[in-house]
Amino acid sequence: MEHHHHHHHHHVEVGEHTTRLFVFCILLNLLFVGVEAGVGLWQHSLSLLSDAGHNLSDVFSLVLVLVAIRLAKVKSNRHFTYGYKKSTVLISLLNAIILLVAVGAIIIESIHKFAEPAEVNGAAVSWTAGTGIIINGLTALLLMRSQKSDLNVRGAFLHMVADTLVSVGVVISGIIISVTGWNIIDPIVSIIIAIVILFSTWNLLADSLRLSLDGLPEGINLDEIGEKLRSDSHVTDVHHVHVWAISTTENALTAHIVIDDIGCMEEVKERLKNLLEEEHIAHSTLEFETRESHCHAHDC
Incomplete structure (x- = not known):
């Protein structure tokens, strides 16, 4: 019996372009978190502060993906014969879990708001969330091309799409509240968004789990x-x-x-x-x- 083994290496390398893209997206989103937290404190808006916290978790997920890209490039050694490539799968799993936790937080917060609807400054909320749509939407667009070939980039892309949806929801509820004064709209929109995020995250979680278990x-x-x-x-x-x-x-x-x-x-x-x-x-x-x-x- 003959046993031969050799490698041809033509893999999809995550290029410098993607790395630079992630660094840009991280800085852009950090800047936005700072602005949003500032306006939230100035306007005493709990929803803006919680959204800033949520956006900070997105920055964290982008940083995680950047770490994964870096780890994937580490050369193999005696203890890790494939290098740290598998860490990319674990990080995508972690990202899916973070998204699910975010969904849980949105739902709990919404239920709380149903019980006691808070007074919301519709205009300030809408303007800030409008900026969020631009920043998150731009980040999602930048990641769109790479997300088909890498589960991790897809995780970051989903985070950003989810956030863009959250911001759209906040703008709509801000406008409705300004016109009608119905504060109850805020939690209703939040729950709808949470359900949308849940559906998109489910596949990411399933794919990450399957790859973690060496599935096909x-x-x-x-x-x-x-x-x-x-x-x-x-x-x-x-x-x-x-x-x-x-x-x-x-x-x-x-x-x-x-x-x-x-x-x-x-x-x-x-x-x-x-x-x-x-x-x-x-x-x-x-x-x-x-x-x-x-x-x-x-x-x-």
Whole structure:
């Protein structure tokens, strides 16, 4: 039985562009948190102060993603043979949990407001939340392109979309309160927003949990991979196929490949590696065997 192992590295690298983008988004959002907290203190507005706190948790989530991007670039060593790539999966899981906690906080706060609706200065709230729509919306737009290829960026993107929605809700309730004086609108809008955030976070949580447990990464179909590997003219069988995520952007595979002529092994391996790269699997370890060795191993 021959055992060969080598790597082709063509992964989706999170570029310097994304890193700079995150630094910019963090600074932009920190500035906004400062302004919002200032106006909240000046106007004695509890909703603005709590929104500033919520936005601060977003800045924290952006910082976490930046940490994940940095950790993913750490070189492998004797104790961590893949480097710290898996930390990107754990951070996306943490981000999903933070979003769920935020949803819980919004719901509890809303229930409290139903019991005793607070006096709200509609105009001040609307203006500040309007600025929030611009800042959060801009951040979400900047992250939109990268979010399809990385679960972590998607987490940050969802945080920002959620925040933009919260700000839209605050503006609408601010306007309605200014016109009608119905303070009860505030918690109603909050609960609707919380439900919207919950739905978007659920998938992020499920994906993060699945990757944490070495489940099949999204977009990978095991049957299709098997078919592609078997499509090579020299391959007679494929078994023991395992696929898992090394990080939020890189996948790995191990498989046993039975071939009819061990002399063709190198060229078959080259072809199969290229096939796998097309399927977004950058790290593949293929173990080659012939029908005889396979039979011998299985005690035919």
